Amino acid sequence: MFTRKTILKTIARAILHIFFWCAVLLFFTYFFGSGSDNFNNTLLFSLFLMPVTIATTYVSIYKLIPEYLVTKRYWQFGLYSLYTLIISGYLIMVSIFFSLIYLANFEYTDMNPITRNILLVTTSVYLVVVVVSAFKLLKLNLIQAENTKKLETKILETQLKLKEQELNYLKMQIHPHFLFNTLNTMYGFALKKADETPEMILKLSNLLDYLLYQVDKPFVLLTEEINHIKDYIELEKLRFNNTLDVTFHTENILESAQIAPMLLLPFIENSFKHGHIKDGVLTIKIDLSCTEEHIVFSIENTSSKSVTSDNGIGLENMQKRLDLLYKNKYELNIDDSKNLFKVNLSLSTK
Numbered sequence: 001m002f003t004r005k006t007i008l009k010t011i012a013r014a015i016l017h018i019f020f021w022c023a024v025l026l027f028f029t030y031f032f033g034s035g036s037d038n039f040n041n042t043l044l045f046s047l048f049l050m051p052v053t054i055a056t057t058y059v060s061i062y063k064l065i066p067e068y069l070v071t072k073r074y075w076q077f078g079l080y081s082l083y084t085l086i087i088s089g090y091l092i093m094v095s096i097f098f099s100l101i102y103l104a105n106f107e108y109t110d111m112n113p114i115t116r117n118i119l120l121v122t123t124s125v126y127l128v129v130v131v132v133s134a135f136k137l138l139k140l141n142l143i144q145a146e147n148t149k150k151l152e153t154k155i156l157e158t159q160l161k162l163k164e165q166e167l168n169y170l171k172m173q174i175h176p177h178f179l180f181n182t183l184n185t186m187y188g189f190a191l192k193k194a195d196e197t198p199e200m201i202l203k204l205s206n207l208l209d210y211l212l213y214q215v216d217k218p219f220v221l222l223t224e225e226i227n228h229i230k231d232y233i234e235l236e237k238l239r240f241n242n243t244l245d246v247t248f249h250t251e252n253i254l255e256s257a258q259i260a261p262m263l264l265l266p267f268i269e270n271s272f273k274h275g276h277i278k279d280g281v282l283t284i285k286i287d288l289s290c291t292e293e294h295i296v297f298s299i300e301n302t303s304s305k306s307v308t309s310d311n312g313i314g315l316e317n318m319q320k321r322l323d324l325l326y327k328n329k330y331e332l333n334i335d336d337s338k339n340l341f342k343v344n345l346s347l348s349t350k
């Protein structure tokens with residue numbers, strides 16, 4: 001269906017082509033008229049040569065280049081280019097004989113000096129064809145480069161969306177587990193009608209706010225992550241009562257330092273879940289420090305090789321999150337010895 005925009009674009013292109021061929025006609029008339037005073041003969045010769053030039057040019061830019069050269073069908077391009085060269089060469093010779101027979105009345109000396117030279121006439125025609133073909137090839141290359149750039153952009157956008165979906169999937173695997181543990185603890189306190197239940201509900205409310213509204217942000221302040229880690233530890237202290245010995249030491253925490261939300265909390269949750277109570281106590285030590293360029297986090301808890309642990313999936317998911325969020329910008333070391341489980345994580349913030 002033809003739209004107004006399409007019609008105007010077609011008209012503009014036609015006018016541009018007409019102006020161009022008028023310019024070529026002027027060039028031919030000026031060039032072939034060199035050394036001659038007979039302007040009419042020169043103009044007629046140029047007009048007779050124009051259809052040959054136009055046809056050869058359009059065959060080149062609309063057939064040979066886009067269908068054979070650009071598509072790398074070189075053998076066919078060479079063959080059909082040879083055919084075009086032979087046919088156009090024959091027509092150029094016809095034009096020269098036209099000048100000899102019709103314009104010079106078979107008098108070779110009455111011909112324009114340049115029209116007598118077959119090489120110059122042929123060169124002038126093919127010069128136009130080559131120049132126009134070069135511009136056409138340049139235009140096609142620019143269009144192809146633009147399409148390639150758009151395709152690369154689309155691929156990058158698709159990869160980014162896939163990364164976001166994978167990251168959200170990993171977050172979803174962490175969140176239900178965290179909520180289940182906390183709600184289960186609160187349920188136990190509610191059954192006992194313990195005085196600590198309101199405080200527990202308040203801390204859980206803070207954690208839920210962080211979980212639901214802050215976790216979708218790419219980064220949060222490190223101080224926020226620390227506050228919610230403290231809330232989580234306090235909840236676990238209520239659950240473990242006197243069977244827990246946990247220390248959380250922070251050093252040189254910069255107010256401007258940022259970190260991906262819920263990045264450290266799963267490591268701490270993992271220690272509470274899979275840690276082993278030894279001599280009646282589960283011991284957990286947490287250290288967190290930062291500099292202008294790094295955040296250093298370490299956690300260790302008592303463990304036992306005799307206890308079957310299923311923490312592999314959780315740690316694997318956390319490492320996948322690190323790969324997505326801090327690719328080539330983190331170092332994670334896990335040491336699972338006989339009586340102690342250690343995690344050391346270093347993040348580059350630059």
